[in-house]
Every structure is written in structure tokens, then in C-alpha cells.
Amino acid sequence: MDVLITGANRGIGKALFKAFASRPNHTVIAGVRDPGSESSKVLQSLTFGRGSRAILVKIDSASEADFPKAVETLRSQYSVEKLDLVIANAGISKYFGKASVTPVQEMMDHFTINAVGPLLLFQATSSLLSASPAPKFVTISSGAGSIGGMDKLPVENTAYGSSKTALNFITRRIHFENSHLIAFSINPGWLQTELRARECQRLRLRWKMA
Template sequence: MSTIYLITGANRGLGRALVEAYLRRPDNTVVAAVRDATDDTAKALRDLPKAPSSSLIVVKIDMSSETDATRAMEELQSAHSITVIDTVIANAGIAKVFPKVEDAQTSDLLEHFHVNVIGNIILFRAVLPLLRKSQKVGKFVTMASMAGAIAEMEKANVPNAVYGTSKAALNYVTKKIHLENEDIIAFPIHPGWVQTEMGNSSARSFGLESAPNTVEESVSGLMNVIEDSSRESTSGKFMSFDGATIAW
């Protein structure tokens, strides 16, 4: 039986790499959620190599939209006869500015919270009925960041008042999902500081040439942790791609 994954932010960076990796495995149906399905990067997903028994579906989910996620679930059921999702990887997010608290602009805070936090709450509401129908235990995994770890703040005291606060809030939301839904697995996972366009851009903001972790090592680690996750060992914890547990 095919395992069904939904991955947001699927047309670039880490999301695209995850889509590609899951498609290479047999018996997977990958639902690639993208902000603009007409964009060339979204169309290019259809050319990714696939295992003979795996397939790809592209849907539109703009994380700033209040209706896209619900419409995408309706489309999956009506157009593709998909009534179950086994794993959601909520990867989509933005990281545009890195100010001190005193320099943080209201417009930047609202934009980051809308996409990184509220967008994932809207997504969760839409996918929960399908996760609950999984013959396995449905998994809702949010893409976290060490930037949102309050316990780690003194180790890396850098300006991050906008992105970091949004990621800390997403950690809270994901932990709440775990506590409020005993029939699913929910946890945030730190993918590393990855050499994607967004990761390298943020690295340059802090004076580095590039982010330290390769896409390949991040994806491999993420997939292993997600595959091995359980309600008892993983759900409700702040995980790292290398399998370690991170302090909140």
C-alpha cells in the first residue's frame, strides 16, 4: 500500500529535495504543495525521477492564504481519490530579515507570523481529518529552527527578532498539537543550517560564506527521524535532523 506524504514549500530548497528523495523510494505518493502551481519551478517537479510504483501530485497551497489548504484537500479527494494522508511535512516558511528587537518592524513581524505560524495552523486544521484516517499513525511534522530555541539563545546571541520569534511560536503550536491530539504524532524538527537559497542567504547575513550543512545530509537525517518517529519516543519533542533532542 502506498504511503502518502504532503510536503509544503515543495518547489525549491529543502522541500524540493525531500520531494525528490521520497519519489525515488517505492510505493510513495508525494503531494507537493507549492505557492504558485504555474511557476516553472513547480512545473519542473513533474520531471523528477520516480520509482515505478511512486507518483507525484502538485497542489496549490500559499501559506498566506486562509483558503488554499482546505481547497487543496478538497481537490485531493475529488480529483485524485486521496482520502488519507500519512505524513505532512510542513516545510514552507520565510526568513527575510534579522533585526534586533529594537529594530524589528511591525510589518515584518506580521508577515513572518502569518506564514510561519498562522499558515501552519490553517494547514493543520485542513489536513487533520485525513491524517486521522491513516492506517498507520498520522504524522504532522513542522520544520523548526534552532533560531526558535530559547534554551540555545545565549549560545548564539545574534539578531533574530523576527524569524526567531516566529519559529519559537511554531514550536509552541506544534507541542500543543501533540498534547491535544493523542491519535497522531506531532513534533518540530530542526533540519540543520542547510545550504539552500534561504539558508545561505541567512548565513551571509551573519558574515558566513554559506550554511554549514549540505542538503543531502539534512534530507537523509530528516527522513530517518520521521520514519522512525513514534508517539512515545518522538511526538511532542523538539527534534534535530541528526536524531538528537533539542531543549526548547
């Protein structure tokens, strides 16, 4: 099985990478901003299942050019001919504020990484997904993106929440427009990750990293 995960060097992405890498006969591809960083290189030293291998490619979700370059690298340098599963995990949450005061740049930043990035990832990997007999494209969403559930999450997160709402829409469009694959979003819930720890600091909530 051939799997590509963005944001694979920390948090949810790293946990997913470890889970797939531990299985036999898997090619697990980590899309990371800096393949040379320590947090990225440590992925190569994890325990792998029999016949499994790891590949690190540069994918910065803020760089439109990185997506097609990464796919070309997979084809030319690693002979990757298909992708069975692509997980758009990379994301940001770095600002909290009411809609009335949310800076436009914060909206742009969150939409670029959280919504446009996964779309670019799908566009770049669609040909490799098409080569799989049962391809799946998965995006990591959030309860913050739920319009119907907004009253149950009293957090001033206009930039982050709306970017996840857009992600949900894009993911559904991908699913309905491509009969050969399954696309869906997952809400992993509130997990103990570095991203969530930083959010808690901004919201002045008590948080203890495991």
C-alpha cells in the first residue's frame, strides 16, 4: 500500500505515519516543509514493518509549486507509480478573534494552508490516485468547521473555523466529482498535540502535554 501524509513530522501526521510504517509492505511518504530538519529525519529511524519503506518529500502547503514538484520527485527518484491513500493533514491555527477584528491576512493565511493546500495536494496527486484500484483522499478537518455546531463551540475562531468549513466543502466536491475514488473529512477531536497546546496558551486554558 502506498500512502502520502502531509504534515507528517509532528502531531496527528506523525502518529499516522508511525501507524502505517509499522505495517508490512507499505510505502509511507511524509510530506514535510523541511526534509532536513531533525523532526523530519527522525521518521527514518522509526520501526518499520517487513518490506515497508519511508520517503520524505518537501511539501510546504504555502508553496503552490511544491505539490507538483513532490509528485515528480516521487515518480522520477522513487519509482512511485500509484497512491492508494492521500491524507491532507498539514494545517495551522494561529489566531483567535471575533469576525469584527480578524485581520484579512489571518484569513488568507488560514485559507491558504487549511483549504487551498489540500486542494492543490489533490490536484497534484490525482493521477497517482487514479492508478490505484481503490484510492482514497482524506482531509483532517475540525468541529470548528461545523456551521450547525457553531453554538456548541463558543470560541472566537473566524479564520480557522471558516477555513475548515471551506475544506469540508472542497472535500465533498472532490468526492462527488470523482467516481473512481472516495474522499472524506475526519474530525479527530481535541487531541494533545503541539498545535493544540499552543492554542490553549492563546486561550489561556490549562493544558499538560503528555
